[in-house]
Amino acid sequence: MAGGRVLNPIAGGGVGSGLSTPAPAPTLAALPYSCESCGMTPAIFGLSGLTLSPEERAFFREADPAGYILFGRNVQDRAQLRALTDELRAIHGRERLLISIDQEGGRVARMKPPEWDAFPPGEAFARLWELAPASAIEAARANAEMLGHDLAEVGITVDYTPLLDVRQPGAHDVIGDRAFGTEPMQVAALGRAVLDGLARAGVAGCIKHMPGHGRACADSHKELPTVEASEAELETDLEPFRTLNHAPIGMTAHVRYTAWDADAPGTLSPFVVNQVIRERIGFTGLLLTDDIDMEALSGSVPERAERAIAAGCDLVLNCWARMDDMVEIAARLPDLSDGATARLERALAATDASSGADRAELAAKRDALLGLVRDMA
Numbered sequence: 001m002a003g004g005r006v007l008n009p010i011a012g013g014g015v016g017s018g019l020s021t022p023a024p025a026p027t028l029a030a031l032p033y034s035c036e037s038c039g040m041t042p043a044i045f046g047l048s049g050l051t052l053s054p055e056e057r058a059f060f061r062e063a064d065p066a067g068y069i070l071f072g073r074n075v076q077d078r079a080q081l082r083a084l085t086d087e088l089r090a091i092h093g094r095e096r097l098l099i100s101i102d103q104e105g106g107r108v109a110r111m112k113p114p115e116w117d118a119f120p121p122g123e124a125f126a127r128l129w130e131l132a133p134a135s136a137i138e139a140a141r142a143n144a145e146m147l148g149h150d151l152a153e154v155g156i157t158v159d160y161t162p163l164l165d166v167r168q169p170g171a172h173d174v175i176g177d178r179a180f181g182t183e184p185m186q187v188a189a190l191g192r193a194v195l196d197g198l199a200r201a202g203v204a205g206c207i208k209h210m211p212g213h214g215r216a217c218a219d220s221h222k223e224l225p226t227v228e229a230s231e232a233e234l235e236t237d238l239e240p241f242r243t244l245n246h247a248p249i250g251m252t253a254h255v256r257y258t259a260w261d262a263d264a265p266g267t268l269s270p271f272v273v274n275q276v277i278r279e280r281i282g283f284t285g286l287l288l289t290d291d292i293d294m295e296a297l298s299g300s301v302p303e304r305a306e307r308a309i310a311a312g313c314d315l316v317l318n319c320w321a322r323m324d325d326m327v328e329i330a331a332r333l334p335d336l337s338d339g340a341t342a343r344l345e346r347a348l349a350a351t352d353a354s355s356g357a358d359r360a361e362l363a364a365k366r367d368a369l370l371g372l373v374r375d376m377a
Contacts, residue, residue, distance in 0.1 A: 039335030067098025085155030148201025184239035209253035212237025
């Protein structure tokens with residue numbers, strides 16, 4: 001395809017299996033590739049299992065994706081997970097590599113007990129805010145730093161949190177208790193604390209879901225939500241993102257906003273990406289899509305990837321580890337742009353440092369502060 005990359009498969013392959021629960025590696029024909037004049041693929045790809053298959057290893061080496069995302073199917077214990085992230089780094093010879101996970105706490109967690117601690121959802125900090133805002137900020141920061149240390153220990157550099165969606169009455173529960181509250185200033189303050197805590201542990205945070213998922217009355221994993229609020233009403237949704245527009249990474253929302261674009265969801269809308277996210281919010285960081293496999297989007301997965309990059313997103317997030325989709329995405333997309341490359345490098349620059357704070361002390365501080373809510377009940 002014009003403008004795409006030239007990936008020449010020497011032997012074709014079939015369909016891989018990528019589920020959010022452990023699944024066997026895909027059964028594929030051998031997939032060595034030659035890539036003529038290819039740079040980095042502007043995509044974040046999922047992995048099929050606890051280890052890389054030979055087909056994945058060969059494909060990732062040739063396609064050189066900008067990064068990877070891990071799910072529960074990729075996670076067993078600390079030793080296994082560290083070995084997996086080390087192997088990803090070895091493929092590319094880059095110590096500074098975007099290896100990501102969606103580890104918010106609450107119901108969104110890939111690394112789970114008994115191997116790892118459970119973390120509270122955003123609503124826990126929202127409740128503490130009602131009692132003592134400064135304590136809620138400290139608790140959120142300590143919690144995020146503690147979580148970040150768990151991620152850094154196993155070689156993960158990016159966490160898809162904080163969620164800056166302003167919770168709205170009557171909206172679908174897909175956001176629900178994940179949100180930091182119903183007031184933009186509160187959401188921004190707690191989101192800033194999460195970004196700070198992760199950064200102290202050497203992990204980059206990601207603000208999501210721009211320009212706001214809090215009003216959606218449908219689950220974008222299953223269907224396309226349509227928000228019919230006016231531009232004036234949507235200012236409430238933009239405010240936390242505008243406050244934290246310096247964040248290193250941001251994620252789009254698969255939501256249609258009729259005030260801005262009556263046809264396309266935000267992820268695929270040039271107006272939403274360029275005029276709303278880049279201009280009105282003023283976001284200057286690395287912009288990636290929410291998972292393009294989600295049912296809110298129409299068309300084939302590679303077609304969705306093309307449309308997202310054409311709309312102005314820097315990277316597409318493709319989570320399900322289906323080899324045929326990944327191969328076609330890599331073939332269709334142009335190389336990562338110079339601007340996106342610079343934003344990627346800036347986002348990962350802070351992942352080299354760590355505060356070295358004592359994890360037990362962080363946990364004790366967080367639990368004592370969250371306990372204030374129970375004590376007042």
